[in-house]
Amino acid sequence: MLKKLVLLLFFVPAVLLSAGIDINSNDVEIKLMGDLEGRSIIFKIKDKDGNNIGVFKPTSGSTFYRGEYASYKLAELIGLDIYSPSQFSYMTPQTQKKVLPMLEKASFNKKSYEPEYKQNMSKKEENRKTIIEELKRNIETEKNIDGVLKPWIDNLMFYKPLGSKKGFKLSRIYQYLKSTGPQPPHSTFILSQCTEIFETKGCVEGWSYKDQVAQDISSILVLDAVLGNSDRFAGGNLHFTSVDGNVETKKGLKIFKNARLFSLDNGAVLRPNDRTGFNILKELGITRFVKAHIEKLQTLKDTDEAKLRKDLGIGPEEFEIFKTNLSLTLAYIDELKTKHKEKIWFAN
Numbered sequence: 001m002l003k004k005l006v007l008l009l010f011f012v013p014a015v016l017l018s019a020g021i022d023i024n025s026n027d028v029e030i031k032l033m034g035d036l037e038g039r040s041i042i043f044k045i046k047d048k049d050g051n052n053i054g055v056f057k058p059t060s061g062s063t064f065y066r067g068e069y070a071s072y073k074l075a076e077l078i079g080l081d082i083y084s085p086s087q088f089s090y091m092t093p094q095t096q097k098k099v100l101p102m103l104e105k106a107s108f109n110k111k112s113y114e115p116e117y118k119q120n121m122s123k124k125e126e127n128r129k130t131i132i133e134e135l136k137r138n139i140e141t142e143k144n145i146d147g148v149l150k151p152w153i154d155n156l157m158f159y160k161p162l163g164s165k166k167g168f169k170l171s172r173i174y175q176y177l178k179s180t181g182p183q184p185p186h187s188t189f190i191l192s193q194c195t196e197i198f199e200t201k202g203c204v205e206g207w208s209y210k211d212q213v214a215q216d217i218s219s220i221l222v223l224d225a226v227l228g229n230s231d232r233f234a235g236g237n238l239h240f241t242s243v244d245g246n247v248e249t250k251k252g253l254k255i256f257k258n259a260r261l262f263s264l265d266n267g268a269v270l271r272p273n274d275r276t277g278f279n280i281l282k283e284l285g286i287t288r289f290v291k292a293h294i295e296k297l298q299t300l301k302d303t304d305e306a307k308l309r310k311d312l313g314i315g316p317e318e319f320e321i322f323k324t325n326l327s328l329t330l331a332y333i334d335e336l337k338t339k340h341k342e343k344i345w346f347a348n
């Protein structure tokens with residue numbers, strides 16, 4: 001019996017363990033994410049031994065915390081498991097009191113930043129000031145601040161070639177995203193990225209498969225269209241991870257032996273009158289899709305609206321945006337189906 005229990009505990013995925021993070025307890029330490037890491041105000045959560053265990057992202061700048069959750073949930077509903085697990089959370093007035101001095105001390109206006117990051121950082125500085133005001137108000141009126149809680153993702157790297165419009169059409173994967181192009185083979189594809197800004201600095205190689213990468217990016221872009229994601233192509237908003245922790249370091253190069261694309265930052269979604277996600281799907285000419293995911297979206301479109309809205313954790317206004325985007329996206333794919341028939345689907 002004990003052996004079974006131990007086995008069971010051993011196999012609980014890291015994802016579920018995040019459910020156990022209590023950011024308002026004295027057992028965790030809260031820090032700020034590194035200066036150049038994103039524009040939103042993100043709190044890094046550490047355990048007593050100083051290990052990173054999660055992040056807490058309230059609404060700030062381009063982050064809408066409910067949108068982060070809705071994106072994760074929608075991906076889960078269609079059976080795509082490469083979105084950062086997310087759950088709703090909050091900081092109590094006491095916790096806000098604890099983190100306020102740290103935010104007040106921080107500054108994102110440093111002279112030492114390279115010119116290319118200055119604009120981002122001045123936005124982040126604005127976000128810092130807004131959050132400080134919000135925390136002060138909350139502390140005074142004894143209110144919580146809501147946000148999304150995500151587990152810490154180890155072995156993570158952003159992937160600029162597919163995460164920026166400039167690189168996208170030049171990628172070797174691009175041809176497979178066209179119904180007129182060849183089907184992607186099940187052969188190795190190396191996701192390669194170096195960084196000088198994010199920890200850990202250096203280069204990472206992620207060994208992946210062409211068909212897997214093509215299918216994953218196609219479905220991410222479909223979900224971006226449905227969620228109205230307006231910030232996929234910032235360069236640092238598409239990532240890859242090691243799916244099994246099988247990682248080797250050789251002369252400073254990190255190798256993820258089994259990697260997949262990963263959608264970590266899903267905050268810039270569900271804004272009124274923002275069709276960026278859908279427009280990009282069309283502009284990039286994505287015309288090949290994962291059939292099972294599109295069929296799932298179709299099923300969702302026909303299910304009980306109240307339940308779906310509750311599942312996605314969004315308000316009525318955001319749900320209207322979601323519904324409009326979903327109809328547009330499915331109608332677009334349907335049109336392509338009439339034209340290109342079965343070629344719009346990935347073969348396996």
Ligand SMILES: Nc1ncnc2c1ncn2[C@@H]1O[C@H](COP(=O)(O)OP(=O)(O)O)[C@@H](O)[C@H]1O
Pocket residue numbers: 033037038039040041042054055062063084150151152153154156158198236237264265266267
């Ligand atoms: N859960 C996490 N685990 C590990 N690193 C994270 C996590 N969340 C954020 N980061 C790091 O912070 C960076 C910025 O996060 P992101 O969610 O993209 O914020 P922003 O909305 O400001 O762009 C990421 O590229 C990554 O390096």
Ligand SMILES: [Mg+2]
Pocket residue numbers: 038039236237265
């Ligand atoms: Mg980001």
